[in-house]
Amino acid sequence: MSVLQDKIVVITGASSGIGALCARLLSEKGAIPILTARSQERLEQVSAGISGRHELIPLDVTRQKQIEAVATRVLEQYGRVDILLNNAGYGKFEYFHETNLTEFERMMDVNYMGAVRCIKAFLPQMTERRSGQIVNVASMAGKIGTAKSTSYTATKHALLGFSNALRQELRGSGVTVTTINPGPIDTPFFDLADPSGGYVRNVGWFMLKPEKVAQHIVRAIELRREEVNLPRWVSPFLKLYQLAPRLTDRLGHGIINKK
Structure with a gap:
């Protein structure tokens, strides 16, 4: 039997x-995914491809009262939430001088505060039961800053820093905090982030297949891993960047700045 059998999984940005x-993968493994996102119509389209037991709930992660209402509904119906997968987020690739303050605030509200709000709503019952897992989909951008992504990079740095600190607070509590740090993924994310298509053309050879990333996330949940960097071969570069950021910036400027 799968370790995910009958696990209740709340997913944002689903x-x-x-x-x-x-x-879809979690359902195939016997879990009960609770899909949340702002669009009921798009959730229903996703639902058509899921054969196992699941549920759809419209949710805007910037709305505190909505999150609290969803948490109450799910906990009353299922009695618990085993896994919270914070995936909601977006990005726009613009130079700092072109990005207005409203965009900075909005992006932080969704990408960072959205996760914080959801964790606030679902973590107490996990710590009470001494069992659970929080999975935050961050980004390689949270480890390495690049040009034309000051707003997006800031949100992912915030999410990673928050996750690392929360992990330390929850040591011994029975609750695992997992961060997923992927590079560029071939998803509709770039329809908004890169409408010109220039970045996608520049990094096409490097882009991750969404199916593979989803498999890595589900595997990380099964194994209760604390951090996953994708693709895996970039991990040594990330470590080098942490050890010598200024040197790596100078040497890798032409490689990492493709926007």
Whole structure:
């Protein structure tokens, strides 16, 4: 029997891309995914491809009262949430001087505070039961800053820093905090982030297949891993960047700045 059998998994940003694929894989492994996103219509489209037991709940992660209402509904219906998969997020690739403050605030509200709000709502019952897992989909951008992504990079740095600190607070509690740090993924994310298509053309050889990323996420849940960097071969470069950021910036400027 799968370790995910009958596990209740709340997924944000589940109406497309990685969230939708993870929902399908989790269902195939016997879990009960609760798909949330702003669009009921798009959730229903994803639902058509999931044969196992699941549920759809419209949710805007910037709305505190909505999150609290969803948490209450799910906990009353199922009695628990075993896994919270924070996947909701977006990005726009613009130079700092072109990005207005409203965009900075909005992106932080969704990508970072959205996860914080959801964790606030679902973590107490996990710690009470001394069992659970929080999975935050961050980004390689949270480890390495690049040009034309000041707003997006800031949100992912915030999410990673928060996750690392929360992991330390929850040591011994029975709750695992997992961070997923992928590079560029071939999903609709870039329809908004890169409408010109220039970045996608520049890194096409490097882009991850969404199905593979979803498989890695589900595997990380099964094994309760604390961190996954994708693709795996970039891990040594990330370590080098942490050890010598200024040197790596100078040497790798032409390689990592493809936007």
